[in-house]
Amino acid sequence: MRPTTLSILLDAPAVHLFGERTTSAGFVLTGTVRLSLRTTTKIRRLYLTFRGEQVISYVPRLQTSTQKTLVTRNKRLAEMTQDLAQPCSAAPEQYTAGTHDLRFAFVLPGDLPPTAELLFGHISYSVQAQLLLTGLRSSCNAEVPVVVLRCPGEGSQWAHAAFDALSVSTQWDNRVSVELGYGSCSVPAGAPIALRVQVSPSEKGFTLLALDVSLKELQSVRACISDSDSDGASESRSAVHRESRVVARKRMAFGTAGAPLDGQDEYSMELQIPPAFAGIQYECESADVKVTHQLTMAVLIKSPEAQTVEILLPAHLFVLPQASIDGVADLPLYELSGCDQLVQSAEANLQPEVLSRSSSHSSHTAVYSQVEVSPADLPPYSLPVCLSCGKEDISVLQCRKAIVRKSQIPPNAEIEDMCASLDQP
Numbered sequence: 001m002r003p004t005t006l007s008i009l010l011d012a013p014a015v016h017l018f019g020e021r022t023t024s025a026g027f028v029l030t031g032t033v034r035l036s037l038r039t040t041t042k043i044r045r046l047y048l049t050f051r052g053e054q055v056i057s058y059v060p061r062l063q064t065s066t067q068k069t070l071v072t073r074n075k076r077l078a079e080m081t082q083d084l085a086q087p088c089s090a091a092p093e094q095y096t097a098g099t100h101d102l103r104f105a106f107v108l109p110g111d112l113p114p115t116a117e118l119l120f121g122h123i124s125y126s127v128q129a130q131l132l133l134t135g136l137r138s139s140c141n142a143e144v145p146v147v148v149l150r151c152p153g154e155g156s157q158w159a160h161a162a163f164d165a166l167s168v169s170t171q172w173d174n175r176v177s178v179e180l181g182y183g184s185c186s187v188p189a190g191a192p193i194a195l196r197v198q199v200s201p202s203e204k205g206f207t208l209l210a211l212d213v214s215l216k217e218l219q220s221v222r223a224c225i226s227d228s229d230s231d232g233a234s235e236s237r238s239a240v241h242r243e244s245r246v247v248a249r250k251r252m253a254f255g256t257a258g259a260p261l262d263g264q265d266e267y268s269m270e271l272q273i274p275p276a277f278a279g280i281q282y283e284c285e286s287a288d289v290k291v292t293h294q295l296t297m298a299v300l301i302k303s304p305e306a307q308t309v310e311i312l313l314p315a316h317l318f319v320l321p322q323a324s325i326d327g328v329a330d331l332p333l334y335e336l337s338g339c340d341q342l343v344q345s346a347e348a349n350l351q352p353e354v355l356s357r358s359s360s361h362s363s364h365t366a367v368y369s370q371v372e373v374s375p376a377d378l379p380p381y382s383l384p385v386c387l388s389c390g391k392e393d394i395s396v397l398q399c400r401k402a403i404v405r406k407s408q409i410p411p412n413a414e415i416e417d418m419c420a421s422l423d424q425p
Contacts, residue, residue, distance in 0.1 A: 005036040006131050006142045008048075014147040015125075016323050017110055021150065021158050021285040024110035029146065033084055033129050035100040042092035044132040046085035050106045050146070051128060052077035054113070054288065056121035056221060058241045071241075073221060073288055077113065077123070080106055084129075092134045113286030114150045117277045119219050119243040123289065149282065151324040152186075162186040162318040166295075172311050176201045176261075180297045186318040188325045189276035197297060200264045205304030207258030212298040213269055215248040215317065217280060220290045237287065247280045247293075248273055258302055273319065283318050293317045 010031040017024040033048065056073035084102045085093055106127075116123040125146040132139045152159035166182040181196040197211055220239040250271045259265075274280040284291035297313040 004038070004041060004131065004133070004140055006129055006140050007034045007036075008032075008127055008129055008142050008144045009034060010127070010144060010146070014149050014321075015108060015112075016149050016151055016321065017108075017112065017114075018151050019110065020152075021283075022111060022113075022287075024150070027108045027110075029106040029108055029127075031104055031127070033102045033104060033142075035095070035102065035131070037095055037097050037100070039097050040094060041097075042094050042134045043085050044092050044134055045083065046102070046129070046131050047081055047083045048104050048106075049082075049128045049130070050078060050080045050108070050125070052079075052112060052123070052125040052148075054121070054123050056118070056288065058120040058221060058243075060241060073121075075288075078109065078125070082106065108148075112148050113289065114282060114284050115147045115277070116281050116284050116289060116291065118281065118289065118291075119245065120221065120241070123284075123286075149321040149323070150284070151321055162320060162324070166315055166317070168313050168315045170311060170313055172301075172309055175203060175303070176206060176301060176309075176311065178297075178299050178311050178313060180295075180313045180315060184325075185316065186320045186325060187273055188322050189273055189280055189282065189319055192270045192272045195269045195271060195297070197267045197269060197299070198264060199261055199267070199299060199301070201261045201301075203304070204262075206261040207302045208254055208261055208265070209258045209300040209302055209308070210254060210298075211252040211267060211269060212300070213250050213271055214246050214296050214298075215271065215273070216244055216294045216296065217247045218242065218244045218292050218294060219281070222288055222290055239290070261301070276319075276321075280319060282321060293319050 008031060010029070012029070015027045015029055017027055029050065033046070035046070054073070054075050054077055058071055059068045060071060082104055084104060085095075112125075113123050115125060125148055126143050127146055128141065128143045130139070130141045152162050162185055164185050166185045167179070168181075169177060169179040171177045177200045179198040179200075181198070182193060187193050195213060199208060219242070221241040222237045223240045224237055248271055250269055252267065252269060276282055280293075281291050283293070293316070295315045295317040297315075299311040299313070301309050301311065303309060
């Protein structure tokens with residue numbers, strides 16, 4: 001056994017950010033750093049770092065020169081440091097032999113892109129612990145990966161699209177209609193889904209030769225493109241590089257003779273979705289990366305004239321974390337997280353003089369910081385409270401009366417009970 005061992009234990013296996021594709025109320029990442037010492041040890045410093053990085057590299061496919069140029073889009077997504085053991089004086093702090101469990105909490109911003117294993121790179125996060133000892137004793141470190149997942153929030157535009165039923169149909173020459181259906185447009189990774197296919201010819205003599213369903217993953221690198229028009233210059237994000245792969249496929253063949261189609265013939269096909277990060281990537285949309293999925297059903301039939309026809313039905317499918325599929329899509333409340341800190345964007349913070357304008361409500365133990373500024377000056381993705389309804393929601397970032405909360409509300413307090421107080425001047 002080494003004289004000193006260091007390990008990191010996370011309370012949750014993954015970070016779930018609920019909300020739109022690129023915004024949410026954030027997350028409080030908690031855990032324990034376990035320090036095991038065989039002898040009494042003097043420690044100079046023990047600190048933690050939450051770090052996120054994006055590594056992207058690709059060769060543009062439209063290059064005409066013989067020497068290909070590699071394009072990289074690497075950047076640091078987040079970096080937060082927290083001291084767990086730092087002596088107040090110049091003298092090192094002394095720890096006795098045994099096991100010491102030190103708790104930590106990182107307030108993660110709500111604009112982090114999700115973890116992604118891409119065809120042209122990756123987006124990854126980790127928590128790293130660094131222990132600095134005194135004298136000739138070697139220091140040690142530990143690191144654990146952190147999986148960040150984005151989930152549609154209740155009422156969000158993303159959720160409306162993801163949780164509608166899947167139903168697409170088409171016709172061939174007004175003689176055959178085909179319909180593809182599933183209970184939802186969202187599917188979990190690592191589980192089978194049962195698709196329903198209905199083939200309805202308008203006349204006799206048609207035969208079904210095969211059904212072929214495939215799920216394709218489309219990955220894009222995006223960049224800011226400037227557009228100039230009569231109204232002035234504008235910017236939008238467009239794909240500058242695309243790669244794709246077929247992540248799942250299932251074929252049902254009916255032999256050379258085929259199966260006769262008598263009327264409304266219905267078939268069921270089970271498509272196995274690969275595990276996340278091992279064969280498929282969750283939906284992703286960030287400033288630089290977009291990942292989507294397209295389901296395509298191919299129906300091969302033979303007409304009475306012995307003509308072979310392939311009918312295609314494309315549909316958009318959302319591959320989402322299990323928490324979204326289970327319906328756990330509400331924005332987390334600070335009352336349930338036990339944290340009193342603001343969850344802010346990694347790119348913006350309120351100035352101290354703005355937070356100094358605060359008012360307290362005598363009927364509640366909450367303390368608020370009134371922000372008399374436009375929505376553009378509010379810290380993106382913090383968790384505000386609307387003065388008119390008292391609701392916590394990312395949508396009230398568009399409300400000019402929104403206030404940013406520095407929460408001291410007791411656990412399980414009802415937000416609706418505060419509406420009357422919030423309406424008072």
